[in-house]
Amino acid sequence: MQMDASIGARLDRLPLSGFHWRLLGLIAAGMYFDSFDIYIAGTVLAAMIHSGESTLGLNATFVSVTFIGMMTGAWLSGLLGDRFGRRFCYQFNLGIYGFASIAAALAPSMYWLIFFRLVMGLGMGAEIVVGYGTLSEFIPANWRGRFGTILNLIINTSLFLSTFLGWLIVPHYGWRWMFAIAGCGALIVWFMRKSMPESPRWLASRGRGQEARQIVERIEAACGSPAASGTGSAIHSTAAGMAYDDTSDTGRLAELFSRRLLTRTITAVTVLVALFTVNYAFVSWIPTFLVKQGHSVANSLGMTALMFAGGPVGSLIAFVLAERVGRKWGIVVFSLICAAFGVAYPFAQSTVVITALGFAITAGIYVLSSFSVATYVPELFPTQLRLRGSGFANTVGRAVSIVVPYAVASAFMRFGIAGVLTLIVGTLLLQALVVGVLGTETRHRSLEAIAADANPHDVEALQAGSTVATK
Template sequence: MTPAQSGVGQRLDALAIGPFHRRLLALIGAGMFFDAFDNYLAGGVLGALVHEGISDIHLNALFISMSFAGLTIGAWMAGVLGDRFGRRFSYQFNLAVFGLASIAAALAPSMNWLIFFRFVMGIGLGAEIVVGYSTLSEFVPARSRGRYAAILNLITNSSLFLSSAASYILIPYAGWRWMFVIPGAGALVVWYLRKAMPESPRWLASVGRHDEADGVTRAIEAESVQVQDPARVPALPEDRGQLRELFAPGQLSRTLVGITVICMSFSVMYAFVSWVPTFLIKQGFGVSHSLLLTSAMFAGGPAGSLISFAIADRLGRKWGLVLFSVIGAAIGMMYPFVTNGFAIAAVGFGVTTCIYVTSALGVACYVTELFPTRLRLRGVGLCNSLGRLANVGVPYLVVAVYSMAGLLGVVTLMALLFMFLVAVLVFFGIETRMRSLEEVHADKLDTVAGLHDAAPQYRRT
């Protein structure tokens, strides 16, 4: 880390939340809202396509798998482009891709064309989550980073409920195509509004563009109040930005924890969220009733983000993930044993809440904190691309497990994934609560060098 980069990080962490931070949250949040809306519409749309005879469970599995194939490519591309050309460039590029592909999907003449456009759409969708959460973490002061990540996750995951509600209202009366028009048009509007978003000062400093980094930081300081003196951080060598450094001593365990958090979180999420409407139809519920129950369950998405907001900077990321993974596994095992609509909705709400607590704490915040600036987007991109790649096979695994063991088999699979995440976090996870990004990186270097007692730590005053 150069002294200039260290200074940028110190200055940003010394500020109170101000108008700039709230405006940045709105710009990033708007794009991620439509990204998630587009991602979550699969359940309602696929249920309707099966009901209309346009698709079947096997074509639905291909649709979901091709979505994840695009998401995998997009997540990795975002990491490479974001670390090479900047967060802002990568953000605008992927937003345009998924916005235009969504409009094309609304005009798809057949299921095969819809699957193709979904693949292209996935490239943009996979990039948005990598750049959005990482960019926010580089601007927001350490004392507020967990809460702001939870707010961004709340904005993002409110689209889960709104997408399922829109499916319930629009699909029976206007058809499934309008479900693609909404996020496509919204993404293009946000693309225009977000042209004024600044580049990350931490990234600018990390690539030697110190004057630009200082200029952006000064502009942020002009809109904010300094609530503490910039903390002193020892000048430490910055990573050179090479991919192999993600697997270097000190960083390797963090990279593996990040991969596990993303893979397990995504697998549990899509094993449940994408398949609930189809499972309900298979259980004998009509399309409208199925979508109504799904909307009630998916209200747990915002609830999970609100819980994360309350605990992220108190209980912390690591132990919050452990606690709600255990609770999610326990509630999930109840799901096959409830039969009436109210009980199904209540248990489904509980499962969804736990899933989105792990999403807010892990995907939105924790993973972005595990990598140094020069490697952050490639590290987060690697975790996300492997998570998406793993999920290419999840739809087929769910179909196979459902065919052999029904809902009990599917929720048992989910519980095992939750508990694997718990084991990895307990033995290998670190806590990042209330620590600056520079301190987390310095701690890693101190661990490698065995200098814990010699190197001063950066702590919040």
């Protein structure tokens, strides 16, 4: 199938406008409540341990079924999103997640709560794949990394907010209100997002070029940049459209393991396995660790809220660096920095130092999150395989995360917090090695050029097209 690369060229030429910011807001709103619900796990589980409604074993099961649901949701979103479109998928998964969250607020026991969490996980796992992938297909290349970090920043405020609200609400009104807030918010966003357009890049990759061009024309009009705004641009678009032949990309799942995409698949899987392992080993369990170490629930949640304020700070750091150092080397450098803080954490004694190091580790984790899941992974794959590639990497990451809670619980009971930090540091070092050796840089490059770079024939074709455009 011939990929109409002029669609991508026209989208990349657009100036930033209200359209891009509205799109970011709609995507961010859905992902915000998705992330909010993920992060209330630490607060809810710590409170249920304290009240006797749950045990460490049941808490581990709760976290694991979350990952089972998210793993399944990520896989299905990849298949459905590449087959039926981005718009269908993000509405479908948000509806599932919203209703399941409300049901969780009414759960009569921990066992029912675990069941509803499994259903919630389907929507949560899909949202992270479709949200980041969809955003990458609309934003111009020179801003794609920064928009990914802005989206990550918005989402990460939910980490602080969920912990802060948990500190205010859970001790006085119980944990159920946390799920009710998330569910109602998600359903409100579901209605708001009905106005979002389908991705023109996806439409073009499915041979629906006319629909894609109509949407791009509407976007160009909204941005004040009509299609006929310049002869040179029109020539460039035509050349790009002729140059990028997507016939080598059949859109089959097996393509992810072909010679041209295998290193990218390995890279994507590695960064998501590392991110989810480190994130949930630290973020989801730190309130429980503090309670087990003798802190009261209120004191534990207060310390955790201060630590998790590092999430937005990490996203701000990533915003500044995304289009300067790039995604590849940003991941490598901050994996090493975060590992260094992890080594220091077990030696901290005072509450102030523990909180400060926890803040630094959280910031480092979310720099990595901004670079990897928010931007890098969707960029690695061609349009016809973008959600399947991202979905596969997310699926493997979630599969590994299923056993992480049990590994974390075992490491903590045997070696204390030092055992947990050893797991985190080892994972970060492995990520730095794999990305440094196998990763490709995507900074300031069009999605079509990144896709063509995996195939020497396509690189030559793009270069020939560029030559034609300059004549």
